[in-house]
Amino acid sequence: MISFNQVRKRYPGGHEALSNVSFDIAQGEMAFLTGHSGAGKSTLLKLVAAIERPNSGSVLVNNQNVGALKASALPFLRRNLGIIFQDHKLLFDRNVFDNVLLPLQICGFDHKESAKRVRAALDKVGLLKREKANPIALSGGEQQRLCIARAIVNRPLILLADEPTGNLDADYAQDIMAIFKSFHQVGVTLLISTHDAGVLQDTKVRVLNLKSGVLQTGPSNPNPAAARS
Amino acid sequence: MRRAYAQHLSVLKTALRRIFNPPLAGLLNILVIGIALSLPAGMYVLLQNAQGLVQQLSGTPQISVFLSMDAKADDIEKLRKQFTQHPAIDLVEFVPRDVALQQLKQSTGLADVIGGLEKNPLPDAFVIHPKPGNAETLDTLRVEIGNLPKVEQAQLDSAWAYKLEALLKFAGLAVLILASLLSLALIAITFNTIRLQILTQRDEIEVAKLIGASNSFIRRPFLYFGAIQGLLGGLAAYLIITVSLALLNQPLASLSQLYASPISLHSLSLGDSLSLLLFSLYLGWLGAWLSVARHLSQIEPG
Numbered sequence: 001m002i003s004f005n006q007v008r009k010r011y012p013g014g015h016e017a018l019s020n021v022s023f024d025i026a027q028g029e030m031a032f033l034t035g036h037s038g039a040g041k042s043t044l045l046k047l048v049a050a051i052e053r054p055n056s057g058s059v060l061v062n063n064q065n066v067g068a069l070k071a072s073a074l075p076f077l078r079r080n081l082g083i084i085f086q087d088h089k090l091l092f093d094r095n096v097f098d099n100v101l102l103p104l105q106i107c108g109f110d111h112k113e114s115a116k117r118v119r120a121a122l123d124k125v126g127l128l129k130r131e132k133a134n135p136i137a138l139s140g141g142e143q144q145r146l147c148i149a150r151a152i153v154n155r156p157l158i159l160l161a162d163e164p165t166g167n168l169d170a171d172y173a174q175d176i177m178a179i180f181k182s183f184h185q186v187g188v189t190l191l192i193s194t195h196d197a198g199v200l201q202d203t204k205v206r207v208l209n210l211k212s213g214v215l216q217t218g219p220s221n222p223n224p225a226a227a228r229s
Numbered sequence: 230m231r232r233a234y235a236q237h238l239s240v241l242k243t244a245l246r247r248i249f250n251p252p253l254a255g256l257l258n259i260l261v262i263g264i265a266l267s268l269p270a271g272m273y274v275l276l277q278n279a280q281g282l283v284q285q286l287s288g289t290p291q292i293s294v295f296l297s298m299d300a301k302a303d304d305i306e307k308l309r310k311q312f313t314q315h316p317a318i319d320l321v322e323f324v325p326r327d328v329a330l331q332q333l334k335q336s337t338g339l340a341d342v343i344g345g346l347e348k349n350p351l352p353d354a355f356v357i358h359p360k361p362g363n364a365e366t367l368d369t370l371r372v373e374i375g376n377l378p379k380v381e382q383a384q385l386d387s388a389w390a391y392k393l394e395a396l397l398k399f400a401g402l403a404v405l406i407l408a409s410l411l412s413l414a415l416i417a418i419t420f421n422t423i424r425l426q427i428l429t430q431r432d433e434i435e436v437a438k439l440i441g442a443s444n445s446f447i448r449r450p451f452l453y454f455g456a457i458q459g460l461l462g463g464l465a466a467y468l469i470i471t472v473s474l475a476l477l478n479q480p481l482a483s484l485s486q487l488y489a490s491p492i493s494l495h496s497l498s499l500g501d502s503l504s505l506l507l508f509s510l511y512l513g514w515l516g517a518w519l520s521v522a523r524h525l526s527q528i529e530p531g
Contacts, residue, residue: 078441089436106442110232
């Protein structure tokens with residue numbers, strides 16, 4: 001579903017964020033991306049969503065070479081992705097409901113169907129009762145869950161999450177991991193970046209460990225104590 | 230089809246909400262556009278009225294045709310026939326030389342001088358009323374008549390018509406230049422308003438791009454914004470012109486009583502009003518389009 005082949009990404013100024021990264025994530029697989037901050041996790045996720053383009057190598061998503069896509073084809077790639085941003089990227093000029101509605105408006109769903117889907121997504125993340133609230137009035141954990149609701153409302157094939165538990169206390173983090181697992185169970189492909197190896201302790205999932213832009217091979221589940229920064 | 234319609238309707242509502250948020254700024258923008266458009270459009274209306282008025286007062290110009298002294302009665306008859314059959318001539322009047330002399334005596338008070346002449350120095354003449362036409366066609370007709378046999382001279386007594394037409398043409402050109410400049414101003418106003426809108430909406434644009442919005446989806450509300458603002462500006466211009474003319478018509482009515490001929494200003498015709506509205510809508514759309522093309526590509530998520 002997601003396939004990196006010898007991918008190198010260098011930012012203007014010479015900083016090499018990723019060097020020679022190769023991996024495959026199968027359809028329906030759930031994988032974690034770990035590493036210190038600055039190890040290239042966000043860059044890797046941005047390459048999948050074609051927010052950045054690789055300098056060399058190829059990034060295949062759903063069998064499309066993302067790096068070579070025309071600008072006009074990007075929207076259709078991104079409609080298959082649900083992205084949970086590190087900084088949430090919520091819109092504070094509209095309420096919770098309308099924030100989740102936005103992806104459906106973009107795809108042109110009709111009003112009735114949209115409302116149904118928005119409420120289903122909000123229900124899934126436990127925000128159904130807050131649909132009239134402004135996102136600014138939500139707690140950090142609630143904002144994170146709102147961001148998840150917006151990412152899944154369009155029923156994407158692939159879910160990308162950048163530090164979804166970054167600033168949350170352990171209880172919230174567990175809630176959110178539980179939500180991700182439920183998506184995994186219904187066949188969504190997930191790629192989740194985290195520097196918080198604590199959430200991995202009781203999971204038997206694939207782990208991709210990045211160190212200064214290089215993908216580490218070896219034991220798939222790193223020692224939690226060593227990975228904690 | 231219904232889905233697309235509903236989408237456009239919701240974009241329309243969004244655009245309207247943004248135009249009037251804050252309300253005063255929106256109204257001021259529309260007023261500025263309205264004033265900018267009402268200047269050339271108002272001058273155009275006044276010009277049209279002036280043209281109508283001049284035509285009403287002057288009727289059509291005349292051509293005086295002087296025959297040579299040796300023209301005989303059957304020559305005159307032949308010419309009269311030619312003139313009456315000519316497609317560009319409306320009316321023909323024959324002025325015999327004796328009648329012309331009588332008129333001259335009466336009108337100038339030179340009876341003594343004229344009485345002292347041995348013979349009548351005046352030729353026979355025709356007065357021709359051409360069908361309405363512009364200066365050029367009238368002159369062609371004059372030359373054509375001047376070249377006929379037994380015609381000494383054909384004179385177009387409408388030097389003033391030339392001048393007036395040139396003057397109106399000049400004024401028309403001035404209005405056109407003014408209209409072009411102010412159209413540019415309208416495009417510039419919209420360009421800038423949309424630029425500010427895009428800056429305000431920056432977060433939304435970025436997020437929308439990240440979750441798969443096509444460029445046309447992002448562009449649409451701004452284009453609607455420009456077009457609607459232009460249309461409302463055009464409407465404001467229409468109201469300004471209509472109210473101004475109504476105000477001008479009252480003193481004009483008392484003035485026209487003094488001249489014993491009814492003068493009143495006509496407002497924009499239905500066709501002209503529609504053109505004004507469509508034109509302002511188009512200009513607003515164009516300004517928005519240019520602005521969006523210029524500024525939207527600068528917002529790339531990263």
